[in-house]
Amino acid sequence: xxxxxxxxxxxxxxxxxxxxxxLARPGSAILLIEDGIYAVRDNxxxxxxxxxxxxxxxxxxxxxxLQARGVGEENMLDGITLVDYDGFVKLTxxxxxxxxxx
Amino acid sequence: MKFSILINEGPYTHQAxxxxxxxxxxxxxxxxxxxxxxxxHDGVYNGTxxxxxxxxxxxxxxxWSALGQEHSLELILCVAAAQRRGMxxxxxxxxxxxxxxxxxxxxxxxxxxxxxxxxxxxDRLIVFGD
Numbered sequence: 001x002x003x004x005x006x007x008x009x010x011x012x013x014x015x016x017x018x019x020x021x022x023l024a025r026p027g028s029a030i031l032l033i034e035d036g037i038y039a040v041r042d043n044x045x046x047x048x049x050x051x052x053x054x055x056x057x058x059x060x061x062x063x064x065x066l067q068a069r070g071v072g073e074e075n076m077l078d079g080i081t082l083v084d085y086d087g088f089v090k091l092t093x094x095x096x097x098x099x100x101x102x
Numbered sequence: 103m104k105f106s107i108l109i110n111e112g113p114y115t116h117q118a119x120x121x122x123x124x125x126x127x128x129x130x131x132x133x134x135x136x137x138x139x140x141x142x143h144d145g146v147y148n149g150t151x152x153x154x155x156x157x158x159x160x161x162x163x164x165x166w167s168a169l170g171q172e173h174s175l176e177l178i179l180c181v182a183a184a185q186r187r188g189m190x191x192x193x194x195x196x197x198x199x200x201x202x203x204x205x206x207x208x209x210x211x212x213x214x215x216x217x218x219x220x221x222x223x224x225d226r227l228i229v230f231g232d
Contacts, residue, residue, distance in 0.1 A: 006228075008121070034117045064124075065117075085128035092226050093103050093134075100229040102110070 002027065004095035008034040008102070011046040016101040021049060026056040031083075031091060033062040037069050042077045054079045062088060105129050106220035107139040110231030112147035113162035114155070119148050122230040123165060130173055138176040138220040139166075141209075145231070146179045146189045151206035163206045170208035177209045178216050 005024050011017040017039055020030065030053065032039055039046045040061050053059060054077065063082040066073070073082070083091060092098055107126055111118035126136060141148050153163050170177045179189060185198070191211050195203040205211065221227045 008117070008230075033121060085124045086132065088125060089128045089132050089134065092105075092228060098226055098228050100231065102229065102231040 001097060002029075002095045003097045003099055004028070004091055005030045006098060006100045007032050007036040007039070008100070010035040010038040011049070012038065012044075017046070018049070020099075020101045021053050024057060029058040029060065029091070029095060031060045031062070031088070032080075033065050033088075035069075037061060037065045037071055040066065040071060040076045040080055042075055047077060050077055060087075060091060103226065104135045104137050104224040106137045106224035106227045108217065108220075108227060108229045108231075109139065109141050109145040109148060110143045110229065112144040113153070115144070116232055118230040118232060119145070119162050119166075120160075122228075123162075123169070125228065125230070126169065126175075130169075136173065136175055137224045138178055138216065139170075140178050140180070140217045140220055141183075142180045142214075142217065143183055143231075144187070146184045146187055149177065149179045149184075149189060149206050149209035150204050152204050163209075167206045167208040175208070178212045178220075179205070179209055180217070181211050181213055184211050 005020045007017050007020050009016045039050055059080045060083050061080050063084050107122055109122045113119045150163055155161050190203045191205040192203050
């Protein structure tokens with residue numbers, strides 16, 4: 001069973017990203033939306049955790065939410081794939097289960 | 103594919119209702135079916151017809167009503183969550199002896215069973231909240 005984990009909170013606000021990374025099985029994917037976007041930066045305190053996550057999971061981020069927060073793509077960790085809402089919908093069809101970490 | 107959408111957060115709070123709206127639009131654009139949009143907890147506030155946001159801001163409940171009308175969507179407010187928060191349709195207002203009602207066009211009040219059913223009917227249930 002494949003799972004798409006959706007994280008919508010900043011790693012500096014809640015521990016939902018950490019909970020997700022602790023429990024997500026290798027191969028399941030992670031999608032960062034809303035304030036979850038703040039985990040994409042390559043120079044933040046969450047960057048090492050995210051680098052490790054990228055070794056085990058495909059990681060996606062919602063481009064309109066990235067843009068809304070003024071996070072430049074040039075400051076993003078390598079290996080994260082940007083999707084728009086059409087891509088978001090497509091992802092949800094490619095994984096069997098959707099887990100929102102609220 | 104069949105989708106159901108669950109919204110647990112009110113409008114203008116964080117971003118849940120906006121994200122859910124854009125997701126629903128994109129799913130419809132891709133030709134998917136939306137079985138039901140279920141509003142739970144503070145999410146029921148998305149169904150008010152008395153919201154008056156500034157003119158240069160989006161009107162969240164009107165936007166849902168319009169999308170619902172255009173695509174014949176089921177927009178369901180959880181009855182227990184709605185009653186607690188003063189979200190009443192004509193029937194509920196009469197039953198509770200209240201002098202008014204405030205549900206936007208296209209929204210309906212129904213029970214939690216509709217959420218269970220939405221999960222069963224759809225291939226994917228996606229949750230938006232705080």
